Amino acid sequence: MATMCSRAVAVAATISSPAASTNAHRRGARAMVSSFQGVRTLGAGAAIAPLRCVEQAMRKKVLVGGVRAMASANGASAPSGLPIDLRGKRAFIAGVADDQGFGWAIAKALAAAGAEILVGTWVPALNIFETSLRRGKFDESRKLPNGGLLEIAKVYPLDAVFDTPEEVPEDIKNNKRYAGSSAWTVQECAEAVKADYGTIDILVHSLANGPEVTKPLMETTRKGYLAAISASTYSYVSLLKYFAPVMNPGGSSLSLTYLASEKIIPGYGGGMSSAKAALESDTRVLAFEVGRKYGIRVNTISAGPLRSRAAKAIGFIDDMINYSTANAPLQKELEADDVGHTAAFLSSPLASAVTGTLIYVDNGLHAMGLAVDSPSVAKAAAPAPEKTNVAA
Numbered sequence: 001m002a003t004m005c006s007r008a009v010a011v012a013a014t015i016s017s018p019a020a021s022t023n024a025h026r027r028g029a030r031a032m033v034s035s036f037q038g039v040r041t042l043g044a045g046a047a048i049a050p051l052r053c054v055e056q057a058m059r060k061k062v063l064v065g066g067v068r069a070m071a072s073a074n075g076a077s078a079p080s081g082l083p084i085d086l087r088g089k090r091a092f093i094a095g096v097a098d099d100q101g102f103g104w105a106i107a108k109a110l111a112a113a114g115a116e117i118l119v120g121t122w123v124p125a126l127n128i129f130e131t132s133l134r135r136g137k138f139d140e141s142r143k144l145p146n147g148g149l150l151e152i153a154k155v156y157p158l159d160a161v162f163d164t165p166e167e168v169p170e171d172i173k174n175n176k177r178y179a180g181s182s183a184w185t186v187q188e189c190a191e192a193v194k195a196d197y198g199t200i201d202i203l204v205h206s207l208a209n210g211p212e213v214t215k216p217l218m219e220t221t222r223k224g225y226l227a228a229i230s231a232s233t234y235s236y237v238s239l240l241k242y243f244a245p246v247m248n249p250g251g252s253s254l255s256l257t258y259l260a261s262e263k264i265i266p267g268y269g270g271g272m273s274s275a276k277a278a279l280e281s282d283t284r285v286l287a288f289e290v291g292r293k294y295g296i297r298v299n300t301i302s303a304g305p306l307r308s309r310a311a312k313a314i315g316f317i318d319d320m321i322n323y324s325t326a327n328a329p330l331q332k333e334l335e336a337d338d339v340g341h342t343a344a345f346l347s348s349p350l351a352s353a354v355t356g357t358l359i360y361v362d363n364g365l366h367a368m369g370l371a372v373d374s375p376s377v378a379k380a381a382a383p384a385p386e387k388t389n390v391a392a
């Protein structure tokens with residue numbers, strides 16, 4: 001009976017519609033149940049009980065994915081939902097140097113969906129990252145929902161500020177933080193990935209750097225401004241330029257952006273707001289160019305505040321998190337996994353028609369036009385949260 005009921009619940013989901021009348025629902029339910037009688041697992045005479053279940057489910061407005069319902073109706077052995085399935089896909093994630101940032105969470109989500117993971121790590125951070133990985137420092141946060149561990153097939157040295165070896169200046173070549181690493185320009189990194197693995201399917205840009213980020217725009221030097229754009233924006237153009245030819249058609253690429261591109265966020269300076277605005281504009285243009293030439297999708301995720309290493313360097317990340325919790329529609333702290341899960345969806349065939357798009361993963365903060373915790377705002381403007389709306 002439990003099985004019949006759960007199948008019936010699935011069927012109810014396919015035929016339930018808020019606009020339809022109860023009678024129409026009942027007619028739909030009967031039609032579905034009579035088609036169910038052909039399904040061997042139910043057998044003759046089982047129609048009455050499923051019908052009751054279907055109608056119960058409709059009354060309770062149970063929602064179940066349509067594909068799951070179809071699988072049941074087709075007699076598949078176990079309804080499997082609508083999975084994000086990245087088995088057989090390979091991802092290169094640029095910008096992973098610890099387990100605190102979005103890049104790590106994206107790597108985990110893609111791995112959980114079955115993808116093979118390669119990462120590109122900024123050369124000055126490479127040694128400590130590899131040592132920490134080797135010594136098991138990240139073992140706790142490597143755990144995946146299925147009980148396995150995130151496996152990184154290979155860590156590539158990368159400095160996304162340099163496209164080709166010819167461009168690397170002497171002072172960087174001789175810098176001791178770069179000693180011991182080679183082939184870390186974007187072009188060489190893409191060539192190394194191609195030599196090792198042939199192709200990739202997913203490219204993630206999860207990196208940014210603004211040397212003068214703590215300075216207001218008016219006090220930012222030309223050098224600092226251009227450095228922010230170079231590391232945080234052109235680096236994505238460069239990655240796509242060199243990696244797109246290594247990507248399989250139907251592949252997906254994404255970057256991470258921030259609300260400061262479109263709204264004033266005092267403190268996010270040094271040209272970083274401009275760099276994010278450029279990144280968002282480039283997302284659209286690149287979606288066209290790379291979509292037409294290689295059949296690859298290009299999207300960006302506008303993430304809410306997260307206490308990553310890069311964000312801590314800006315200096316006011318705790319204030320931004322508190323502000324979001326006080327003012328966003330959803331009053332909970334953003335988890336890096338929230339972004340990881342959206343990245344997994346965007347990278348999957350489920351998003352095969354999504355390109356040139358910015359998706360907010362910020363508990364809805366972007367949609368607010370009023371700081372409801374402002375002392376100048378009457379309490380009535382900010383409805384008290386229901387218990388169910390309190391942070392999980």
Ligand SMILES: NC(=O)c1ccc[n+]([C@@H]2O[C@H](COP(=O)([O-])OP(=O)(O)OC[C@H]3O[C@@H](n4cnc5c(N)ncnc54)[C@H](O)[C@@H]3O)[C@@H](O)[C@H]2O)c1
Pocket residue numbers: 094095096097098100101102103121122123125158159160161205206207208209231256257258259302303304305306307308309310311
């Ligand atoms: N943390 C936030 O609140 C927040 C919010 C919105 C968007 N973002 C964006 O998310 C992305 C990831 O940042 P994060 O906050 O997870 O921090 P993070 O510190 O985990 O990631 C930044 C990474 O960039 C790498 N990097 C810097 N310069 C590089 C270079 N020249 N070449 C290669 N790698 C380089 C760093 O080593 C680091 O691994 C960035 O684009 C950031 O702007 C962050």
